[in-house]
Amino acid sequence: MPQQKLLQPPMLLLAVGGFLAVATEVLPIGLLPLMAEDLGVTESSIGLLVSAYAAVVVFASIPLNAWTSALPRKPLLVGLLAGYGISNVVLCLAQDYSIALTGRVLAGACHALFFAVVFGYATRLAPPGRMGAAVALVNAGNAVAIAVGVPMSTWLGATVGWRWSFGCAAIIALLLAVGAAVVMPAIRGSAVSGGTQLKEALAEPALRRVIVAVVVMMTGQFALYTFITPVLLQSGFTATNVGFALLAYGGAGILGLLLCSRFTDTALRPALLLSLLVMTGCFLAIALLGGAPGWTLAVVIVWGLLYGPVPSYVTTAALSASRDHPDTVAAVHNSTFNIGxxxxxxVGAQMLLVSDPSGIGFAAAALTLVALAVVFTGARQGFPRKTPK
Incomplete structure (x- = not known):
């Protein structure tokens, strides 16, 4: 298959597909009250729609990739995008909670396999020496979804009803499925069994180090980010302006990805170490600032700016650690990322039982510092000083 320039229709479709996948994952977060009232359940039950989705991703990514490793990639990608469309139609039309949960489980199953196929495509389509840039392009779609997905769904739900949020996602998914059938190049499935691919990938010490680093750093990141709203409220933000701070964090993440994605191919190790060091400082600052909304907002923006490129750094590190089976490595990475x-x-929930919300920052900083140590000691395996080509 001939190499593509980076900004070509297939790569752009993968980036929009990443946006769709992450937007689908977070849609219920901004629609909790509306969905709960309409379906006759509690808001915590609607929250479980997000948890169930994540659980399916964690447990299904690796086995689904193993079972489908021999299938041609193009029809599999088209089928996954169509699956996203069907799952969102189910949510759009659901009249009771059990139907909504069924739709979310189907969406989680699509997500479990989707990024294995997407990053497998990205590594094959990337120009020589530009794998990191290809990964960053796909992650740009993810970053935009995180930044605007919840505010957009909240606005749409309040304006025309929560079902239209899922209806719009379904339309995007089905259009992408048609687009993938037209523009994506054909890639054959692997002749090596999924189980053998997994065994060979996990035999790489470099990949094992990346897995440990990802689990620890994402545990630290999401210990605090999961409870960022109560942290901001404690610092002095109000229910009416906390959304601005969240949007600022998401926008900073997009900016950070745009500014720093160039380092993914040229200086991954020092760039990741810098991000983790600054994030550790930000988490400690949040824990210590308490009721200072202006300073807290500034720290949150810096945090978002430095975290923005981190998913691209660690995805590229994982794919570089075991290059023979990119789809399998991407499935393992997807699972470990969601475990984190x-x-x-x-961790954040347990910290809330014994401290104020800002106190979570201490645990997040400690975990991120451990992740930094794992990366720093991986100069030979996992996070080499010289970026692999």
Missing amino acids: ISAGAL
Whole structure:
């Protein structure tokens, strides 16, 4: 298959697909009260729609990739995008909670396999020496979804009803499925069994180090980010302006990705170390600032700016650690990333039982410091001083 320039329709479609996947994941967060009232359940039950989605991703990513490793990639990608469309239609039309939960489980299953296929495509389509840039382009879609997905869904839900949020996502997904059928190049499935691919990938010490680093750093990141709203409220923000701070964080993340994505291919190790060091400082500052909204907002923006490129750094590190089976490595990375998200939410929840919301910053800083040590000691394996080409 001939190499593509980076900004070509196939790569742009993958980036928009990343936006769709992450937007689908976070849609219920901004629609909790509306969905709960309409479906006749509590807001915590609607929150479980997000948890169920994440649980499916954690447990299904690796086995689904193993079972589908021999399938051609193009029809599999088209099918996954269509699956997102169907799952969002189910949510749009759901008249009771059980139907809504079914739609979310289907969406989680699509997500579990989606990024394995997407990053597998990205590594094959990337120009020589530009794999990191290709990963960053896909992650740009993810970053935009995180920044605007919740505010957009909240506005749409309040304006025309929560079902239209899922309806719009379904339309985007189905259009992307048609687009993928037209523009994506054909890639054959692997002749090596999924189980063998997994065994060979996990035999790489470099990949094992990346896995440990990702789980620890994402646990730290999401211990605090999961509870960022109560942290901001404690610092002096109000219910009416806390959304501005969240939007500022998301916008800073996009800016950070745009500014720092160039380092993914040229200086991944020092760039990741710098991000983790600054994030550690930000978490400590949040824990110590207490009721200072102006300073807290400034710290949150710096945090978002430095975290923005981190998913691209660690995804590229994982794919570089075991290059023979990119789809399998991406599936493992997807699972471990979501393990970190779930563990972070658990750590943050436990910290809330014994401290004020800002106190979570101490735990987040400690975890991020451990992740920094794992990366720093990985100069030979996992996070080499010289970026692999």
